[in-house]
Every structure is written in C-alpha cells, then in structure tokens.
Amino acid sequence: MPKRTDIQKILIIGSGPIVIGQACEFDYSGTQACKVLKQEGYKIILVNSNPATIMTDPEIADKTYIEPITVEMVEKIIAKERPDALLPTLGGQTALNTTIGLEQKGVLKKYKVETIGADIQAIKKGEDRQLFKLAMKKIGLDLPKSDRAYNLEEAIAVSEKIGFPLIIRPSFTMGGAGGSIAYNIEEFKVLAKRGLESSIISEILVEESVIGWKEFELEVMRDLKDNVVVICTIENFDPMGVHTGDSITVAPIQTLTNREYQLMRNAAIACIREIGVQTGGSNIQFAVHPETGRMVIIEMNPRVSRSSALSSKATGFPIAKIAAKLAVGYSLDEIPNDITRLTPACFEPAIDYCVVKIPRFTFEKFALAENTLGISMKSVGEAMAIGRTFKEALQKGLRALEIKKSGLESILFKDLEEGKIENEILDKIYRKLRQPNAERIFYIGDAFRAKLDIGLIQDLTKIDRWFLHNIQEIIDCERELLKHKHNLSGELLKKAKEYGFSDKQLAKLLSLSETEVYNLRISMNIVVDFKLVDTCAAEFKAHTPYFYSTYDQ
Amino acid sequence: MQAFLVLEDGKIFKGRSFGASGEALGEVVFNTSMTGYQEIITDPSYKGQIVMMTYPLIGNYGVNKEDAESRRPFLEGFVVKEYSKIASNWRKDQELGEYLKENNILGIEGIDTRRLALHIREQGSMKAVLSTLDFDENSLLEKAKTSRGLTGLDLVKEVTIPRKYVYTQIKDAKFKVVVLDCGVKYNILRELLRYKCNVTVLPAQATSQEILAVHPDGVLLSNGPGDPSAVEYVVKAVSGLIGRVPIFGICLGHQMLGLALGGATYKLKVGHHGANHPVKDLKTGKVYITSQNHGFCVDIDSLPKKDIQLTHVNLNDGTLEGMRHKKLPIFSVQFHPESAPGPQDAEYLFAEFTRLMRKSKKR
Numbered sequence: 001m002p003k004r005t006d007i008q009k010i011l012i013i014g015s016g017p018i019v020i021g022q023a024c025e026f027d028y029s030g031t032q033a034c035k036v037l038k039q040e041g042y043k044i045i046l047v048n049s050n051p052a053t054i055m056t057d058p059e060i061a062d063k064t065y066i067e068p069i070t071v072e073m074v075e076k077i078i079a080k081e082r083p084d085a086l087l088p089t090l091g092g093q094t095a096l097n098t099t100i101g102l103e104q105k106g107v108l109k110k111y112k113v114e115t116i117g118a119d120i121q122a123i124k125k126g127e128d129r130q131l132f133k134l135a136m137k138k139i140g141l142d143l144p145k146s147d148r149a150y151n152l153e154e155a156i157a158v159s160e161k162i163g164f165p166l167i168i169r170p171s172f173t174m175g176g177a178g179g180s181i182a183y184n185i186e187e188f189k190v191l192a193k194r195g196l197e198s199s200i201i202s203e204i205l206v207e208e209s210v211i212g213w214k215e216f217e218l219e220v221m222r223d224l225k226d227n228v229v230v231i232c233t234i235e236n237f238d239p240m241g242v243h244t245g246d247s248i249t250v251a252p253i254q255t256l257t258n259r260e261y262q263l264m265r266n267a268a269i270a271c272i273r274e275i276g277v278q279t280g281g282s283n284i285q286f287a288v289h290p291e292t293g294r295m296v297i298i299e300m301n302p303r304v305s306r307s308s309a310l311s312s313k314a315t316g317f318p319i320a321k322i323a324a325k326l327a328v329g330y331s332l333d334e335i336p337n338d339i340t341r342l343t344p345a346c347f348e349p350a351i352d353y354c355v356v357k358i359p360r361f362t363f364e365k366f367a368l369a370e371n372t373l374g375i376s377m378k379s380v381g382e383a384m385a386i387g388r389t390f391k392e393a394l395q396k397g398l399r400a401l402e403i404k405k406s407g408l409e410s411i412l413f414k415d416l417e418e419g420k421i422e423n424e425i426l427d428k429i430y431r432k433l434r435q436p437n438a439e440r441i442f443y444i445g446d447a448f449r450a451k452l453d454i455g456l457i458q459d460l461t462k463i464d465r466w467f468l469h470n471i472q473e474i475i476d477c478e479r480e481l482l483k484h485k486h487n488l489s490g491e492l493l494k495k496a497k498e499y500g501f502s503d504k505q506l507a508k509l510l511s512l513s514e515t516e517v518y519n520l521r522i523s524m525n526i527v528v529d530f531k532l533v534d535t536c537a538a539e540f541k542a543h544t545p546y547f548y549s550t551y552d553q
Numbered sequence: 554m555q556a557f558l559v560l561e562d563g564k565i566f567k568g569r570s571f572g573a574s575g576e577a578l579g580e581v582v583f584n585t586s587m588t589g590y591q592e593i594i595t596d597p598s599y600k601g602q603i604v605m606m607t608y609p610l611i612g613n614y615g616v617n618k619e620d621a622e623s624r625r626p627f628l629e630g631f632v633v634k635e636y637s638k639i640a641s642n643w644r645k646d647q648e649l650g651e652y653l654k655e656n657n658i659l660g661i662e663g664i665d666t667r668r669l670a671l672h673i674r675e676q677g678s679m680k681a682v683l684s685t686l687d688f689d690e691n692s693l694l695e696k697a698k699t700s701r702g703l704t705g706l707d708l709v710k711e712v713t714i715p716r717k718y719v720y721t722q723i724k725d726a727k728f729k730v731v732v733l734d735c736g737v738k739y740n741i742l743r744e745l746l747r748y749k750c751n752v753t754v755l756p757a758q759a760t761s762q763e764i765l766a767v768h769p770d771g772v773l774l775s776n777g778p779g780d781p782s783a784v785e786y787v788v789k790a791v792s793g794l795i796g797r798v799p800i801f802g803i804c805l806g807h808q809m810l811g812l813a814l815g816g817a818t819y820k821l822k823v824g825h826h827g828a829n830h831p832v833k834d835l836k837t838g839k840v841y842i843t844s845q846n847h848g849f850c851v852d853i854d855s856l857p858k859k860d861i862q863l864t865h866v867n868l869n870d871g872t873l874e875g876m877r878h879k880k881l882p883i884f885s886v887q888f889h890p891e892s893a894p895g896p897q898d899a900e901y902l903f904a905e906f907t908r909l910m911r912k913s914k915k916r
Binding site for chain 1: 830
C-alpha cells in the first residue's frame with residue numbers, strides 16, 4: 001500500500017516534562033517521527049510543553065506549540081489548525097491519556113480528526129486492566145490468577161483457591177492506598193481486612209503474586225496488512241517485582257529455548273492483533289515461572305515506549321521512524337531497511353552481540369528517598385552497553401553510569417586480597433541481596449568475592465543462575481588477575497578484556513598505572529576491535545556506521 | 554583443550570574445544586537464529602556441514618529430550634563465540650557440551666565468529682576442518698582442501714532411516730500420509746500428527762511403487778542435507794508420484810520436486826540459515842517470517858511456467874521460496890513451515906496440505 005494522500009496535516013503530541021518514568025526517550029522517538037513524516041510531505045503540527053527537547057527545535061515540525069499538554073489546550077490547537085489526523089502513540093503515556101480525553105470530550109469527532117497508529121478502542125483495551133484481561137482471556141492467554149472479594153470470608157476463600165504469596169489491591173481507595181503482599185494466611189487476614197476497610201466500596205482484588213518470576217519483554221510491530229514482526233526480545237536480569245525501568249535488562253532473551261520463545265512470540269502477536277493496534281510498535285511483557293515454565297502475560301503498551309527506544313538502539317531498527325511510516329499507510333515490506341538498504345524492514349533483526357541496559361539512580365539528590373526498588377520506578381536515566389559477551393556489556397554499562405565505578409568493582413571491600421570476612425559484612429550482603437536496591441549488582445559481585453555459594457545468592461535474589469554464573473566468572477577472573485599480578489600471561493589479560501575489564505580497573509587490580517596496563521596489552525597485541533550493529537548478524541552488507549568496541553579476535 | 558578451525562582458503566581460527574575431541578571435515582555455514590541451537594544441532598539437513606552460530610552466547614539453556622529434531626545430531630561440528638559452562642532452564646536435561654561429547658560432535662568456542670561470518674559472506678560457504686588433535690596448520694589446510702564438500706554428493710543416504718516405520722497410529726485420523734525421509738525433522742511429523750494424519754515414514758530409497766503401495770492420501774517430501782541433484786533416486790520416485798497423489802515438499806523436498814518437474818537447482822553463495830527470513834505469499838501479499846536452512850535453490854527461470862505457478866518469494870534476495878502445480882495437487886516451499894527453530898508463522902501450510910488431500914479424496 002502506498003502512503004495515504006487523504007490526510008495532509010498531522011498533529012503529534014509530545015511527552016511533556018521529563019519526569020521519572022518518562023524521560024528523553026520520547027523526545028527521541030517523537031523527533032524521529034516528526035522528521036520522517038515531514039520528509040514524506042505531511043504538514044506536522046507539534047504540541048509539547050517542554051521546550052528543552054530536540055523535537056521542539058524549529059526545524060523539526062512545521063508548527064510547534066509550546067503549550068501545556070491538556071485536553072483543553074490541545075482542543076484549541078485542533079480548532080485552530082484543523083489537522084486531519086492525530087498520531088498519539090509516540091509521546092508516551094501523556095499523549096495517550098490526552099488523546100483519550102479528547103475523544104471522551106467529543107473533540108476528535110467534532111473536528112473530524114482521525115487517530116492514526118492506534119485507535120481509541122485499542123488504547124483503552126491496552127490500558128484498562130479489566131478490558132485487557134478480558135481480551136487476553138478471549139485469545140486463550142494465561143494471566144496471573146485473581147478474584148474479587150467483598151468481605152473477609154470471601155477473601156479467605158479466594159486465597160485458598162489461588163495460593164500464596166498474594167497481592168491485595170483495594171478498589172477505589174481514599175488517597176490511593178496501594179497494594180500489599182501476603183506470604184501466609186496470618187498476614188493475609190490482617191492485610192485483607194485493612195484493604196477492605198480502606199476501599200470505599202469494600203472491595204479488594206486478590207491476585208496471584210508473580211514476584212520472583214522471570215520477566216521478559218517483546219517489542220512488536222504491525223502494519224495495515226497485518227504483517228507482524230518482533231524487533232527485539234528482552235530478558236530482565238532483575239526478576240518480577242522490580243519495575244522494568246529500574247531493572248537491569250538484557251537483549252536478546254538469554255535463557256529460553258526456542259520452543260518457549262516461540263510460544264511467547266505467538267502470544268505477543270496474538271496480543272497485538274487482539275488489542276487492535278493497527279500500525280506501529282507495542283511493548284508486551286511476560287512473566288515465566290522459573291521452575292514450571294508457566295507463562296503469563298503481564299501487560300502491553302499500545303505505543304512506542306521506553307523499551308522501544310532501547311530496542312531501536314539495541315538492534316539498529318528505527319522503531320519510531322518505521323512506526324510513523326506505518327501510521328500513514330506504508331506496509332513493512334515497502335520500507336527499506338536503512339542499514340542494509342537492499343533488504344526490507346519487514347524482518348526480525350538478528351543480533352550477534354549482547355546488550356545490557358542499566359538504570360541510573362540519583363539517590364544522593366533525594367536524601368529522604370529509600371534506595372530500595374519495587375513496583376514504582378525510581379531511576380532517572382539509564383546506560384546501554386553492547387558487548388560480545390554479557391560480561392563485557394555489563395561491565396561497560398556499569399562504567400557508563402558515571403558513578404565512579406570502572407566496572408563491576410567492589411562496594412564493600414577495600415583490600416580484595418584480605419582473607420577473613422566479618423559476620424557483620426556478611427549480614428549486610430544478605431540484606432542487600434534479598435531486598436532489591438540500586439546497588440544490588442555490586443553486592444552480588446561482593447557476595448561472590450565473599451565466596452558465597454551461587455545457589456544461596458540465587459535463593460536470596462531470585463536472579464536467574466545464568467546471569468549469576470556470568471558475574472561469578474567476572475569475579476573469578478578478578479581473583480586470577482590478583483593471583484597472577486606479577487606473572488600475568490597474555491591469555492589471562494585477553495580474557496580479562498573479553499570479560500569487559502577496563503584498563504583503569506585492571507590497573508587497580510594489578511597495582512600498575514593505567515598507561516602501564518595499556519602499554520602491556522599493546523605489547524601483547526591485545527587491541528580494541530570495533531564491530532558493526534547491522535540488524536542482520538553479518539548476513540548482509542551494512543551501510544550505516546554504527547559501531548561498538550570490543551575485544552574479540 | 555585447544556581446537557583449530559582451518560578454512561580451505563587458509564584462514565585459521567584458534568579456539569577452545571567444548572565438545573568431543575577428534576577431527577571433523579565439512580562445509581562451514583553460519584546460522585543467524587538467536588534461539589534454537591538444539592534444534593539446529595539435531596537437524597539432519599546439516600549433515601556434511603560445520604555450523605557456526607552468529608549469536609555469541611550459546612549453551613545457556615542446555616539441551617532437553619523434547620526438543621531434539623532427529624534421533625541424533627548429524628552435523629560435523631559446532632562453532633560458537635562463548636559456550637556457557639552452566640545451563641539454566643527448567644526443562645534442561647543436560648549441558649550442551651556434555652551432549653556434544655556423548656554424540657561425538659566437535660565444538661569450538663572462543664573464536665571471533667563475526668569475523669568468520671563476514672569472511673563467509675564475502676567468500677561464500679567454504680570447506681573446512683575442525684580439529685582438537687592436529688595443530689599443524691599446513692596439514693590442516695591440506696585436509697580442508699581435500700575434503701569432500703557438498704556439491705554432487707548424496708548425503709541423504711547417510712541420514713535417512715534404514716527401514717519403513719509407522720510414526721503414529723491414531724484412532725481419529727483423517728488422513729494417511731507417507732513421509733519420504735530424506736533427513737526429516739521430527740517437527741514435521743509432529744505437525745502432521747497435530748493435523749490428524751497417520752504417518753508412515755519411508756526411507757529415501759523407496760520407489761514410487763513402494764510409496765503408493767501404502768495407499769497414502771498424500772506424500773510429504775522432507776527436508777534433508779546436501780545437493781539435490783545428486784539424489785537421482787528420489788527425483789525418480791517423485792516423478793513417479795506426480796499426478797498420482799497430493800504432494801507437499803519442504804526444503805530439499807521442494808528442490809526434489811523442482812527437479813522432477815523439469816527445473817534445475819543451483820548452489821547459493823552463502824545459503825539461507827536462520828529464523829528471520831521474510832517470505833512473501835504472492836497470492837495474499839502477506840509476509841511471513843520464516844525459518845530457513847538451505848544452501849541450494851530452485852532456479853526460477855528453469856521451471857516450466859505453463860504448469861508451475863510461483864507462490865512465495867524471498868524478500869531479501871528475490872529467490873524462489875514456494876511453488877504450486879497449476880492443475881495437480883502439488884505444492885512445495887523452500888523454507889520450513891514446521892519451524893523448530895524459528896517462527897511458526899507459516900504453519901498454515903500444513904492445513905493447506907490437508908485441504909488438498911481432502912479435495913483429492915472426494916474425487
């Protein structure tokens with residue numbers, strides 16, 4: 001299908017202020033969309049209250065309104081500009097909410113503005129928990145079990161049916177009291193009673209807890225011909241219970257077999273179809289029980305999201321740009337892949353590296369905030385690193401956080417060669433592993449330095465053994481380096497570089513200066529290599545210069 | 554333990570062994586699928602080949618009994634960037650390295666697989682030797698050069714089953730299907746079972762008379778290794794089936810059908826080995842992401858257009874991906890509708906096969 005010629009003027013809603021949970025990734029996706037639609041000859045009207053964004057630069061849109069993103073204000077803009085279409089899926093949650101508001105007020109109907117990308121029905125189905133649940137049940141997808149209760153007896157009956165641990169969510173609370181978690185019947189009775197009391201209508205939702213389950217995300221795209229492709233798969237290092245925005249995440253998925261992954265892929269495709277996102281990207285999250293493999297769908301975002309920006313950079317596939325093209329009628333097979341030029345965008349990127357995203361926290365700026373992590377997001381940014389191994393990408397990412405760490409360095413130990421570890425320290429490690437927190441990754445490293453068993457660390461953190469094993473390999477390598485600091489072999493130094501140790505990190509371990517480490521490895525012919533991000537794992541020639549550094553030859 | 558991979562053009566990759574020890578000869582190909590190494594290792598179509606995975610981290614979830622695609626691995630060797638020493642998955646039965654050792658398959662890790670992939674992409678698939686015994690570069694180069702390669706070689710006879718067997722016998726079966734085993738993947742059999750077919754598997758050497766003697770409602774020509782033009786006996790059997798029974802060809806089966814219908818095949822420079830190849834259904838315009846594994850291809854221009862309709866084409870390079878006979882209930886695809894590994898988007902073709910069988914039965 002060629003692009004639509006029945007629409008000329010498109011209104012794009014930006015993401016507004018940069019807040020925790022909604023940062024510059026929406027500026028990135030919105031800017032991409034504006035640029036590509038302008039190139040296609042459409043007139044772009046942009047509204048964004050945040051002038052400190054790239055998308056509000058004068059050359060990006062044809063007309064830019066720096067005004068509050070409210071239903072009232074956008075209505076005024078629509079009345080004045082009379083756009084043919086509204087593209088709501090690129091500005092994050094703010095844009096979606098505003099669009100729903102406009103629809104409910106009858107503004108879109110009044111001015112004959114068509115929503116492109118995702119229609120109102122799809123947005124509602126994706127966003128409303130109840131509608132989403134019904135839709136997923138309809139297509140046979142498993143969800144966390146749940147039921148409503150209106151008194152304690154009913155609540156107890158539900159708890160017996162589902163089993164512990166359980167999440168208790170009071171409905172319509174005064175002041176929005178949140179959910180709580182009960183691990184046994186005693187706790188449950190207290191919390192359920194409290195929940196019923198806090199609900200205006202004395203109603204609680206009792207839900208199966210999936211805390212500690214493995215968490216996965218798929219970035220999916222669909223076009224008007226109903227072609228659906230998976231752009232990127234993501235596995236969370238931190239299991240369910242930590243907000244995805246606060247989790248260390250890894251692309252692609254590492255610990256699922258093909259059979260399990262294809263089930264998830266099929267489910268994601270069925271989900272985007274059922275929700276009815278006509279064109280563009282969606283982010284779909286799943287949880288998998290680590291011992292039984294039971295897979296449940298958690299949620300879907302019918303829009304470009306934080307993960308889409310990450311997925312674009314992780315794969316080289318420009319999700320927002322392609323989503324914008326799909327919204328105006330192109331199909332995936334009609335759009336060329338920018339990187340290979342000769343192959344179409346209708347494919348699934350194959351990557352030949354590992355991508356790690358690490359959240360960046362600034363608890364030092366919020367003196368009273370606890371640095372523990374849970375279901376509401378606390379990070380203010382993130383670093384993404386690419387490496388040939390998970391170990392390399394992890395250590396590069398930790399450096400990129402700019403928190404004065406040159407890799408997976410110790411947070412507790414000054415002298416790594418010291419033998420005895422005091423009980424006090426061990427207690428602290430246990431505590432820091434059990435309760436997710438901003439520095440947990442460093443405490444995991446220290447747990448291995450303290451020679452704690454991988455099984456114990458897994459029990460405490462619920463983090464998959466594969467990830468933990470990789471961290472153990474980093475610490476083992478560190479130990480080897482310390483042991484052989486006076487008789488360092490080229491082989492060991494090469495391994496350290498492949499494991500992502502920086503020269504600075506090595507300098508500390510080897511009691512050398514950074515320059516000495518550099519000169520040493522140059523003399524051993526251990527030099528940096530730059531590899532290409534090409535969307536196709538070297539199968540086709542790439543034309544875009546997008547490289548990452550690595551030590552692999 | 555050390556391991557060397559030496560290509561016929563003299564390129565040497567030095568790594569570590571994580572599988573069996575010994576020496577293996579084969580054509581090096583790369584596979585770009587990011588999951589499914591177990592299915593790849595047990596796919597008989599890799600007979601004669603040393604398979605390199607472009608995804609660098611392999612072994613993460615181990616191997617399990619359910620995901621095997623044949624009775625044992627047939628590939629010659631396995632090449633990865635980093636082998637995971639631990640496997641983490643609730644269905645894991647075994648670590649990958651242990652599995653390779655048990656099955657006497659060589660594995661090498663610690664080499665720059667991207668560099669190898671780029672080299673093959675530029676130079677084409679190449680003969681090679683993988684060794685944990687011989688580290689003399691000249692001697693290895695000689696072995697690689699003089700190895701048998703794939704062209705003109707009948708590898709089907711090395712992977713097919715020795716005698717006929719009945720895969721399934723279900724009570725509510727709707728169709729009786731003969732699968733000609735040129736190196737069939739189990740998931741083809743599983744799919745047929747899902748569509749209520751009683752399946753009899755025949756060795757690749759079966760003649761058309763032997764196949765028809767089973768009185769099948771349809772015949773499935775399976776995937777398999779190597780050069781289709783070297784397997785004349787299968788082409789001959791297929792010629793004898795045309796017009797007598799509905800036929801569905803997959804991968805090598807598609808190529809055999811192409812030859813039997815008067816077409817020709819040729820070897821691709823690199824081949825398609827992966828799980829992300831876009832294929833367009835020319836009738837509906839829809840695009841399917843497919844699983845692929847082939848080094849040879851049916852030449853579009855060689856097919857008699859008066860009988861044959863092209864149905865599928867590869868969007869990456871325009872090569873033929875599927876065809877059907879204009880009058881007879883015969884169709885075939887170059888990709889793998891049974892997936893395993895890879896997307897299950899094209900699974901509808903098994904339904905299409907049953908539709909053809911139903912129609913023929915009515916007549």
